[in-house]
Amino acid sequence: MYGYVRPVKGELKISEFERFRGVYCGLCHELARRYGFLSRFLVNYDFTFLAMLLADEGPAKTCPRRCPSHPFRRTECLESSQSLQTAADMTVVLGWWKLADGTADGRLPARLGCGLACRALKRAYGRAAARQPDFAAAAEENLRALQKLEKEKCPSLDAAADKFARLLRSIASGVEDLARRRAAGELLYHLGRIIYILDAADDLAEDIKTDGYNPLRYRFQPVDGKLSDEDEKVLRTGMQHSHNALVSAYVLMGENVYAGILSNIIYLGLPAATQAVFAGTWNTSAKIHRKRSSI
């Protein structure tokens, strides 16, 4: 998806990092098992986080597995579980929509690639949507509403972010306990908001160059593809409030076997990603991260 929701690796315990990798690799294997090889390319950090956040099974079992990207090294992968299956289904649903969105804008080669991938994953999407009908409906409704806002060049940052935030919040509807469901819904709403705003801030210069829609273009007055210091402060203070709401919801979610990793992502990872995006180093640092960690 976007990849902003990731831990600060240096602050993880080694055991935590191994478990995190176990979930990531487990999700990738689950995707292959349920939706075929191609769907593996949709694996991402965001749904790894969601699989951990909504894991309500006890201590998870792992087993050593090989995969095409590490043919000579066996990795301890999380075994299939309810939350992992749900995460895999949702990865395919949202991944497909993101590809479908990519066919609508961007440059021609990228559009062509998205179109091909979209067609190749059409069947997988159909199966995933049948397994998660509520989430698929929420994805369709909110992403269509978002496209409409983009076409209208919606000047409200909150209104645009709201659609993506609602989409993420719909994931919480599967949580059984009411208090936990409310907390998860609030957490995911603000996570969606933060992801959307980060993505907008990250793409701002590019969107100005190509004259694409970006809510920050209309909410603020960017100069040379950048927000003024004053505007950036207003924007980041608003994000801080969202992050506070996210944290306040997180501590109400109750116990979780992945608490150490989740806390790292929430308390350190999100602020670090935000810092990198606003410093303009996100794309480079993300690339370095990918190379070094090579999960």
Next chain:
Amino acid sequence: MNDPYSVLGVSPSASDDEVKRAYRDLARKYHPDNYHDNPLADLASEKMKEINEAYDAITKSREQGGGSSYSYGGSAYQTAGQSRGAGKNAQYIQIRNLINANNLAQAEAMLNAIGSHDAEWYYLMGSVYWRRGWMDQAGQYYRTAATMDPSNVEYRNAVQYMNQGGQAYRPTGGMGASMMGGDAACNMCQNLICADCCCEMCGGNLIPCIGCR
């Protein structure tokens, strides 16, 4: 009631200090100040009550006394608008009650039905957006309210809270990064100095003093 020790997440053999520390960390987590105008405030205050009761039960059963003076008052918390100066007209009071009951759709509908927009209108609209999680819009409405009526303390407080970034729980031990940035290095120094002070109390030292070597 649940076992008070499991509520605080300590074993029954924990020392008084350990119990107190666990209690304080939990109280910091669910403190009403972290749930300022938050739709989950009721869940947090329930949690707070549970923790207070557990702590009181433990201190009472240990017959140490004095412990209950530490308990944070969860019930003393009131949501914004309820206690502070209510608006002039009855409609605004009704809207405030709707907002406090989290009935945002109806509050917004009533606000939209009002033709003339004074400072109170902007403030209440800001509150609706705030509760909905639309922080950017909320800030704009709060600022308009405070500009229209600079003498109103409630509006001013809302703008100040908005600008200062609010607050939420952060675990101790360097896990307190902020989304606003800028002062990350400064925080790190503060944490280090703090950690050093703590260590020195326990006989250790993180920042060795040159003269002491």
